[in-house]
Every structure is written in C-alpha cells, then in structure tokens.
C-alpha cells in the first residue's frame with residue numbers, strides 16, 4: 001500500500017467529531033461522577049440526561065476510534081513531514097497509537113464500571129482520564145509548535161483532504 005499524500009475527508013471529519021466528543025465528555029462528566037458516587041454508597045442514581053449522554057458519547061468515541069483504525073489500515077495515513085527528525089517521528093507515531101489505545105480503553109473501562117459494577121474499572125477510568133488529558137495536551141502543543149514555530153503547515157493536513 002503506497003501512503004496517501006494526506007488524510008481523506010472522512011478521516012478528517014472523524015478526527016474533529018471525536019475531538020468535540022472528548023471535550024464534551026470532560027466538560028459534562030459531573031452528573032456521571034455523582035451518579036457513580038450514589039451507586040458506590042448503595043443508593044439508586046436519579047436519572048439525568050447528561051448521564052445518558054456520557055454513555056452514548058463514550059460509545060460513539062469507541063465506534064469512531066475503531067472506524068479510524070480500520071481506515072488507517074485500509075487507506076493509510078500520510079507519511080510524517082520530511083523535515084521531522086527520526087526521534088520526533090517515533091514520538092508522534094507512538095503518541096498517536098497511545099491516543100487510539102485510550103480512545104478504546106476509556107469507553108471499555110467506563111462500560112465495565114457502569115454496566116458491570118466493577119470498581120477497579122472506575123478507578124482505571126479515572127487514571128486514564130489523566131493520561132488522556134496529558135497526551136491530548138502534548139498533541140495540541142505539538143500541532144501548535146508545527147504551526148507557529150516550524151510553519152510547515154501540518155495543521156492543514158487535518159483541514160484539507162488530499163488523496
């Protein structure tokens with residue numbers, strides 16, 4: 001498979017939809033955390049639509065992450081920028097893989113906690129939340145560094161589809 005010159009329109013759309021969903025998961029998690037606290041205290045949680053949206057939003061992230069991985073395997077992704085030193089190439093590659101791993105493991109741990117009542121899964125969910133935040137922060141800083149310092153137009157790859 002020869003590497004495409006850029007991301008496809010579908011890959012770009014999925015990247016930004018998942019980004020928006022992840023931001024919402026973080027901004028609107030409070031009712032879910034409160035419902036979980038009630039369950040841990042042995043009380044039934046009261047219904048809140050944001051609890052349902054946390055479950056649905058998380059499940060969508062899982063589906064879209066698997067879809068993106070399938071696209072990555074079948075269509076491929078563009079090669080790293082030519083001027084990127086090998087060490088940074090490897091860091092970006094493993095950073096992207098770790099982001100995919102968390103986009104899968106976070107919803108699975110949330111489901112195991114919520115539907116299976118597994119406390120260890122809720123704890124793992126909380127630990128992974130911190131890892132995801134840290135990786136996304138590094139990812140955004142790297143994108144900004146490319147954009148503002150190296151001025152190599154990397155951000156355009158996630159804006160303009162190319163075959």
Ligand code: HEM
Pocket residue numbers: 022025026029032033036054055056057058059061102103106107108109110111112113114115122123125126129
């Ligand atoms: C990538 C997808 C997801 C993200 C980014 C995410 C994010 C979060 C965040 C930030 C919290 C608050 C943690 C805290 O209070 O410190 C949380 C809590 C929780 N989430 Fe998710 N979540 C995701 C998917 C899911 C799914 C699919 C479910 C269930 C079906 C779920 C169930 C829970 C539960 C039960 C809690 C409360 C327990 C806890 O605080 O660990 N999450 N989630």
Ligand code: HEM
Pocket residue numbers: 015018019022072077078080081092096097099100103136139140143154155156157158
């Ligand atoms: C404002 C926020 C974000 C910006 C500016 C941004 C920017 C970018 C850019 C420019 C690329 C292309 C990198 C390249 O071709 O080498 C990219 C790829 C990627 N981004 Fe983001 N991103 C953001 C948020 C996120 C979030 C929240 C996630 C997931 C948690 C994420 C996951 C990924 C992954 C996995 C790739 C690699 C895609 C692949 O090659 O399969 N991004 N991002």
